[in-house]
Structures are given as C-alpha cells and as structure tokens.
Amino acid sequence: MSKILVFANQQGKSLSSGTLEALAFGRRLAVSSGGDVEAVLMGPAAESNAKEVIAYGAVKAYVVSNPLLAEYQVDLYVDSICTIFQQADADVLVLSFDRIGKDLVGRLATRLGAAAITEVVDFKTEGSTQNWVRPIYGDKAYGEYSVTRKKVVVGLRQKSQELAISDVTRTGEIIKVDYKVPDEIILTKLIVKIQSALSDLRLEDAKIIVSGGRGLGGQEGFQLLQSLADLLGGTVGASRAACDAGWVPANLQVGQTGAVVAPDLYIAVGISGASQHLAGITNAKNVIAINADPDAPIFKRANIGVVADYRTVLPALTEKLKQVLV
Amino acid sequence: MHIIVCLKQVLDPEITPRYFKLDPVTNRPDTSESDLVLDSFAENALELAIQLRDKTLGATVSAICLGDESSDDILRRALAFTANQAVRVWDDDWEDLDGQAVGYILGQAIKNIGGAELVLTGYQASDIEEGLVGPVLAEELGIPCITLVSDIEIDDDRVKATCEAEDGCTVVGVQYPAVFTIISAESNVPRLPKVRDIRLARTKPIQLMEADDLELDPVRSQPGVKLERAYVLDREVACEILPGNDGAELANELADRLVALKLV
Numbered sequence: 204m205s206k207i208l209v210f211a212n213q214q215g216k217s218l219s220s221g222t223l224e225a226l227a228f229g230r231r232l233a234v235s236s237g238g239d240v241e242a243v244l245m246g247p248a249a250e251s252n253a254k255e256v257i258a259y260g261a262v263k264a265y266v267v268s269n270p271l272l273a274e275y276q277v278d279l280y281v282d283s284i285c286t287i288f289q290q291a292d293a294d295v296l297v298l299s300f301d302r303i304g305k306d307l308v309g310r311l312a313t314r315l316g317a318a319a320i321t322e323v324v325d326f327k328t329e330g331s332t333q334n335w336v337r338p339i340y341g342d343k344a345y346g347e348y349s350v351t352r353k354k355v356v357v358g359l360r361q362k363s364q365e366l367a368i369s370d371v372t373r374t375g376e377i378i379k380v381d382y383k384v385p386d387e388i389i390l391t392k393l394i395v396k397i398q399s400a401l402s403d404l405r406l407e408d409a410k411i412i413v414s415g416g417r418g419l420g421g422q423e424g425f426q427l428l429q430s431l432a433d434l435l436g437g438t439v440g441a442s443r444a445a446c447d448a449g450w451v452p453a454n455l456q457v458g459q460t461g462a463v464v465a466p467d468l469y470i471a472v473g474i475s476g477a478s479q480h481l482a483g484i485t486n487a488k489n490v491i492a493i494n495a496d497p498d499a500p501i502f503k504r505a506n507i508g509v510v511a512d513y514r515t516v517l518p519a520l521t522e523k524l525k526q527v528l529v
Numbered sequence: 530m531h532i533i534v535c536l537k538q539v540l541d542p543e544i545t546p547r548y549f550k551l552d553p554v555t556n557r558p559d560t561s562e563s564d565l566v567l568d569s570f571a572e573n574a575l576e577l578a579i580q581l582r583d584k585t586l587g588a589t590v591s592a593i594c595l596g597d598e599s600s601d602d603i604l605r606r607a608l609a610f611t612a613n614q615a616v617r618v619w620d621d622d623w624e625d626l627d628g629q630a631v632g633y634i635l636g637q638a639i640k641n642i643g644g645a646e647l648v649l650t651g652y653q654a655s656d657i658e659e660g661l662v663g664p665v666l667a668e669e670l671g672i673p674c675i676t677l678v679s680d681i682e683i684d685d686d687r688v689k690a691t692c693e694a695e696d697g698c699t700v701v702g703v704q705y706p707a708v709f710t711i712i713s714a715e716s717n718v719p720r721l722p723k724v725r726d727i728r729l730a731r732t733k734p735i736q737l738m739e740a741d742d743l744e745l746d747p748v749r750s751q752p753g754v755k756l757e758r759a760y761v762l763d764r765e766v767a768c769e770i771l772p773g774n775d776g777a778e779l780a781n782e783l784a785d786r787l788v789a790l791k792l793v
C-alpha cells in the first residue's frame with residue numbers, strides 16, 4: 204500500500220500534458236500497489252484545476268497558495284513540494300521529466316532523502332515493490348531498477364504515457380495549504396524571457412514531419428524539405444547533426460535531446476537513424492526513410508524505404524504530389 | 530575565481546547499434562568494440578569553463594572526475610584543454626553508483642578542494658542520461674542550480690546564464706557560488722587542443738582522492754537505485770524497400786504509396 208503524490212504542473216491556465224501523463228501513471232501505479240494518488244498544485248490556477256485532477260483520479264488535491272508561487276521559481280517549488288510530500292506522508296513522488304522536472308527531481312530526492320529515478324517509461328511490480336523501467340545507453344537498451352530507499356522520486360519521460368482520462372463523477376478532497384516562504388531561499392531570478400522566433404507549428408503537435416539530416420549536405424536541401432512540408436501541411440524537423448551544422452535552428456531538433464514527436468507521418472531524409480534520433484520518434488505511426496545507404500539503421504525503423512540520393516527523389520516527389528493533391 | 534568542471538567517462542554514444550551488447554551477468558556494456566570517451570555535454574561544460582577562465586583575471590579551472598583509472602584519459606583531455614588542475618576521485622569499493630551517490634561524493638570532494646564559485650556539469654550524461662548530478666550537487670553544497678544552460682556571463686558578483694525554456698530561452702541571474710548544467714551550443718563547441726598542450730598534459734599530475742580522504746556518510750554514498758536487469762532493445766520493423774530504377778520512378782512509387790495509405 205503506497206501513497207503516490209503527483210506534482211501537477213500547469214502551463215498558463217491548464218494542466219500540462221506531462222501532468223496528464225503523470226496522473227495516468229500514478230493511477231496505474233496506485234491500482235497495482237493498492238494505494239492512492241494525491242496531487243499537489245500551485246499558482247493562480249491551482250484552485251480551479253484541483254477539481255480537474257480529482258476527475259483524473261486523484262483522491263486528494265493539495266492547493267498551495269502564496270502569491271510568490273504564481274510564476275515558476277525553482278527554489279520555491281523545491282521547498283513547497285517537499286513540504287507537501289512530508290505533510291502527505293507520501294511514498295512516491297511522480298513528476299514529468301519536462302523542463303521543470305529536470306530542475307526538480309534531483310533536488311527533491313536529495314532533500315527528502317529519497318531515491319531518484321529519471322526518464323521512467325514503465326514499472327513492473329515484483330511482490331510488494333516496484334521496479335522502474337527506463338531506456339539506457341541512448342535508447343539502445345532498457346534497464347529495470349529497484350529502489351534501495353523507502354521513498355522515491357520518479358521523473359517520467361515525456362510522451363511515454365497515455366494521457367489520463369477525466370471522469371467528473373470522481374470525488375475527492377481539496378486541501379488548502381497556506382505556504383510561508385522562508386525569505387532566505389530565493390536565490391535565482393529571471394532577468395528576461397526570450398520567446399523563440401520559430402513557433403508557427405510546434406513539432407510536438409505536428410501530424411506530418413519532414414525531417415532532414417547531415418545527408419542533405421546544406422541549407423539548400425532543407426528548402427526542398429520545406430516545399431514538401433508546405434504542400435503536405437506539415438512541418439520541418441532535423442537531426443542533431445543538421446542543427447549543429449547550423450543549417451536549421453536548434454529548436455527543430457528531433458530526438459532524445461530535442462523534440463519527442465508523434466506524427467502520423469515522419470519522412471526522414473538523409474538521416475542515418477542513430478538511437479538518439481530514433482528516441483524522438485518512438486511513437487511516430489508511419490516512418491518513411493530516404494537514404495542513399497541501404498545499410499543505414501533508419502531502414503530498421505522505417506516501414507517504407509527509398510534507397511536513393513534524395514536530390515533525385517525529392518523534387519520529383521513534390522511535383523507528383525502537387526498533381527495529385529492540388 | 531575557481532571554476533570546477535565535472536567530467537564523466539562514458540561508452541561512445543555513437544557506437545553502431547550492431548556492436549552494442551550487454552554482459553548478461555553484470556548488465557554492463559561490452560566495451561571491446563567501442564571506445565570510452567568524455568561525455569559530450571560535459572565536454573561542452575569543459576569548453577565553457579576554459580572560455581570563462583580566459584575572460585576572467587586570476588581565474589582557474591579544476592577538472593574533477595569520479596571514476597576508475599581509465600578515467601585518467603578524459604582528465605588528460607581536460608589538461609590538454611589547458612585546465613589548471615585535474616582530480617580523480619575513486620575507491621575500489623564503489624561500484625554501480627547512481628547519480629545521487631556520485632553527486633554526494635563529488636560534493637564532498639569539491640568541499641575538500643576548497644569549493645568553487647562556479648561548478649559546471651553536463652546536463653545529462655550520454656550513457657544512462659540520469660540528469661541528476663548537477664541538481665544533486667547543488668543540494669549537497671547548499672547553492673543554487675541553473676539547468677540546461679547554453680551560455681554564462683560573469684558580471685561582478687552575479688552570473689547571467691542563458692538557458693533553454695519550453696519555448697525559446699530565458700536569461701537568469703544568480704549570485705555565485707552556483708551549479709550550472711550545460712547543453713551544447715554554438716558558443717561552446719569543444720576546441721581542438723594544440724599538439725603542444727596535448728604533449729604537456731601527458732606529464733601533468735592528476736591528484737587522486739579516495740574515500741578515506743573524504744568524510745563520507747555511509748548511507749548517502751550508497752546508490753538509491755540498483756540496476757536489476759537490462760536488455761538490448763529490438764525495435765526492428767519490417768521495411769518495404771520501394772522498387773524503381775531512378776529517382777523519378779521511386780518518387781512515383783512513393784507518391785502512390787502515400788496516397789494509397791491515406792497519409793497525405
């Protein structure tokens with residue numbers, strides 16, 4: 204019987220998709236271990252979202268209020284989440300290993316004297332305990348980890364879980380916590396926020412992605428990809444090699460250290476298919492590879508392969524599709 | 530100003546999947562077909578540390594690594610980058626430490642060498658990718674931690690760090706001492722060390738620090754997680770290679786297939 208606390212991170216007004224994953228994972232864990240899920244929320248939207256986390260399966264929602272918690276601030280969040288974890292006397296803390304999770308997991312675990320495990324994609328129940336499953340070695344393998352401490356902080360790999368399903372008939376308790384900020388803890392301060400220029404279509408949400416790699420040989424190749432993507436109503440992605448070469452901005456990178464995408468169609472052009480790149484497309488429904496090398500590992504992940512120099516295929520493909528589609 | 534950069538030795542992440550094997554008993558990767566290299570984000574951190582030192586009067590860089598003898602290679606690399614000092618922390622009793630234990634022990638070692646104004650780590654090591662050592666170090670040292678940092682600017686007693694945000698980037702101000710976890714960026718592409726510096730690095734000392742030199746809490750120097758099982762992933766999909774004699778034929782074939790599968 205374990206008590207699972209989920210940190211419900213809110214983006215703007217609504218719960219983040221990582222939080223919906225964490226809530227689903229938490230519930231699955233609770234069902235398997237005979238425990239309960241509770242959630243902790245903070246910021247101005249916490250109260251209205253508390254009902255929602257209950258509909259998603261939490262039996263208790265801790266609403267932590269203090270005007271200073273309105274904006275994410277790492278030191279305050281570490282301190283307040285620790286406070287609630289202890290108040291709730293929870294055993295497992297689950298959070299999305301998203302941008303904020305990457306700040307928080309190691310610090311929370313250390314402060315709580317708990318074990319820490321990150322990039323978790325699943326768990327396996329062994330007797331009365333859980334083993335945590337996560338990819339290792341750039342997604343070339345999976346490892347199953349046991350925990351040697353009483354408590355554990357789990358960072359969930361983004362996009363590794365189904366989203367929680369809301370059921371408004373669920374009931375639960377909302378607990379308001381007045382959180383007093385110890386004044387010596389605010390250490391870091393936001394100076395400026397720079398919005399990235401390229402945000403017309405987020406890779407994460409795209410249904411069709413045409414991605415290019417080092418094999419494109421330069422920026423010109425990406426113009427061919429852009430025409431195809433425009434025609435299909437999709438967007439352009441890239442491998443790290445193409446981003447590092449400066450052919451496209453870093454925010455187009457797909458993979459373990461870039462965007463994790465789940466399009467219906469992913470066309471990989473001049474990309475070899477390194478495990479770190481494939482880590483970003485695990486959930487792509489259809490993968491088409493265009494690569495000059497028949498032995499490129501990408502052909503082990505693609506369902507349709509074209510072995511050719513992309514320069515001979517891509518313009519003709521775009522032309523042909525124009526005739527068919529327009 | 531003292532800058533410490535934490536370096537980890539890892540299995541070459543670019544190893545061809547075909548050569549990647551795990552020992553079924555130890556769960557460790559077979560290293561006979563591949564090299565051990567300096568973790569790539571840690572190398573970005575090293576480059577940034579050297580650049581910051583060269584811009585700051587009187588600053589020094591110490592490279593520190595928790596690892597067995599084979600890790601001397603990456604410390605020599607740091608010396609060839611012109612790091613001022615190299616420290617290797619190791620004890621034969623340490624086995625299969627996790628990021629938390631490594632963070633704890635490194636924290637004790639950093640205190641032992643007198644602390645630092647800036648502590649730089651990579652953001653996630655390319656072997657297990659725990660992404661823990663930086664934040665854990667910050668907790669252990671009781672100082673702030675800024676994660677996913679691409680650039681640092683020193684500004685009197687304060688540091689301005691540019692870091693990745695959900696959508697774009699932010700610039701954060703923090704008083705040092707502080708920990709920064711570094712990602713790759715155009716400004717921190719690792720240099721090619723000069724031949725002369727590589728040669729000099731061979732003869733420079735590497736300080737060894739062992740468990741007895743540090744005041745270690747026996748519980749906290751134990752890992753919190755233990756790898757019970759590991760298996761290589763086989764995600765192979767049956768791929769249909771399209772027929773065609775030239776680009777035009779292949780393009781036609783592919784277009785037909787996309788339409789037939791209702792993908793466009």
Ligand SMILES: Cc1cc2nc3c(=O)[nH]c(=O)nc-3n(C[C@H](O)[C@H](O)[C@H](O)COP(=O)(O)OP(=O)(O)OC[C@H]3O[C@@H](n4cnc5c(N)ncnc54)[C@H](O)[C@@H]3O)c2cc1C
Nearest residue numbers: 416417418442443444458459460461473475495496513655
């Ligand atoms: C810690 C870490 C994290 C990483 N994270 C990521 C990540 O998030 N995303 C990512 O992508 N990578 C990542 N990498 C890098 C990854 O290991 C590979 O180096 C990278 O994905 C290779 O990019 P590529 O496929 O474009 O280049 P290459 O591997 O060089 O492949 C180029 C391909 O193009 C083909 N080609 C060449 N010319 C042509 C032509 N004219 N027509 C058709 N095909 C052609 C070649 O046959 C080859 O297969 C990471 C690495 C590390 C160490």
Ligand SMILES: Nc1ncnc2c1ncn2[C@@H]1O[C@H](COP(=O)(O)O)[C@@H](O)[C@H]1O
Nearest residue numbers: 535536595650651653654659660661662
């Ligand atoms: N054994 C180690 N010795 C020194 N630094 C380390 C060690 N392990 C991890 N680090 C540092 O912490 C970063 C993140 O590693 P990790 O938390 O293991 O993903 C690495 O890029 C290194 O800078």
